[in-house]
Amino acid sequence: MSKPKILVARAVFPEVIARLEAHFEVESNPSDETWSKAELIARLQGKEGAFTTGGDRIDAEVLAACPQLRICANMAVGYNNFDIAAMTAAGVLATNAPDVLTETTADFGFALLMATARRITESEHYLRAGKWTKWSYDMFAGSDIHGATLGILGMGRIGQGIARRGAHGFGMKVIYHNRSRLDAALEAECKAGYVGKDELLKTADHLVLVLPYSPESHHTIGAAELALMKPTATLVNIARGGIVDDAALAAALRNKTIAAAGLDVFEGEPTLHPELLMVPNVVLTPHIASATIPARLAMARLAADNLIGFFKENKPLTPLNPAVLAIK
Ligand code: GLV
Numbered sequence: 001m002s003k004p005k006i007l008v009a010r011a012v013f014p015e016v017i018a019r020l021e022a023h024f025e026v027e028s029n030p031s032d033e034t035w036s037k038a039e040l041i042a043r044l045q046g047k048e049g050a051f052t053t054g055g056d057r058i059d060a061e062v063l064a065a066c067p068q069l070r071i072c073a074n075m076a077v078g079y080n081n082f083d084i085a086a087m088t089a090a091g092v093l094a095t096n097a098p099d100v101l102t103e104t105t106a107d108f109g110f111a112l113l114m115a116t117a118r119r120i121t122e123s124e125h126y127l128r129a130g131k132w133t134k135w136s137y138d139m140f141a142g143s144d145i146h147g148a149t150l151g152i153l154g155m156g157r158i159g160q161g162i163a164r165r166g167a168h169g170f171g172m173k174v175i176y177h178n179r180s181r182l183d184a185a186l187e188a189e190c191k192a193g194y195v196g197k198d199e200l201l202k203t204a205d206h207l208v209l210v211l212p213y214s215p216e217s218h219h220t221i222g223a224a225e226l227a228l229m230k231p232t233a234t235l236v237n238i239a240r241g242g243i244v245d246d247a248a249l250a251a252a253l254r255n256k257t258i259a260a261a262g263l264d265v266f267e268g269e270p271t272l273h274p275e276l277l278m279v280p281n282v283v284l285t286p287h288i289a290s291a292t293i294p295a296r297l298a299m300a301r302l303a304a305d306n307l308i309g310f311f312k313e314n315k316p317l318t319p320l321n322p323a324v325l326a327i328k
Helices: 012-020 037-046 058-067 084-089 102-117 120-128 157-170 185-189 197-203 223-229 245-252 291-311
Strands: 005-008 025-027 051-052 069-074 093-097 149-153 173-175 190-192 206-209 234-237 258-265 282-284
Touching: 005 012, 012 025, 012 291, 037 058, 051 291, 058 084, 058 185, 069 291, 084 093, 093 291, 102 120, 102 157, 102 206, 102 234, 102 258, 102 282, 120 282, 149 157, 149 197, 157 173, 157 185, 157 190, 173 197, 185 190, 197 223, 223 245, 245 258
Parallel strands: 005 025, 005 051, 051 069, 069 093, 149 173, 149 206, 173 190, 206 234, 234 258, 258 282
Antiparallel strands: none
């Protein structure tokens, strides 16, 4: 029996490609070029499955042009690159890669928070530029983490991981806002109290964003929300570009209406709003929150296992639109 044909849209671990090759006829992208939509459509011709990453947009146009496609397995927990409604309407299964990156990403959220609040990269740049000539009492004074109020917007698994680190590791008071409130046992375990969004913005000393991107969450943090925050506050975004209005944030950082920001994700990434590169009080990282080898390998293996499970037994591990599985 011939093997189903799949496309692996970006470069990925050789061992994962080898695993896929045991089950599929694989076209891969070892040079890791970023394909245009036209190129992606051309390469998807005749393919029944796709291994995608967050930069590969699967929308109605792609689906209409690729009628053989049956599944797209994302090597990411976020899936705003998928038009799930269009995929469901076309009978194409979508899967993501949750859980395996939760603790790694929560570690990074905390690292970015600490680097931002304690001005680590800003002071390192100063030192490397040869500007450090003497100690002074307020040089690069930042804000404390321990004992401060940690606000979390988006209290899914990663948000909960950040809450636990803050409450149990650093003695922070944790408050959060989410579409739905956690049950009492989980709130107690995370030592986190539910508050309204405005109260979160007004009260947090450090605010971490971990909510999923959707048209509804576009610019959840804009000029009005930034104006509610304390002038001493730090803002950390490890969620998705587009959740923050980057132009409004750059203005708030320039005018010091908030103290600092730590950003791993950006509107229009990998291009950044130019003003973010000009302001000193921001720590910028290139979308690396889940970037440890064990986490990335687990994400890639899960995406591969979703493809294998789907074609073998109609049993993907982490389906996003499982209704598609019933239509066979
Ligand atoms: C990374 O951003 C992910 O969604 O996994």
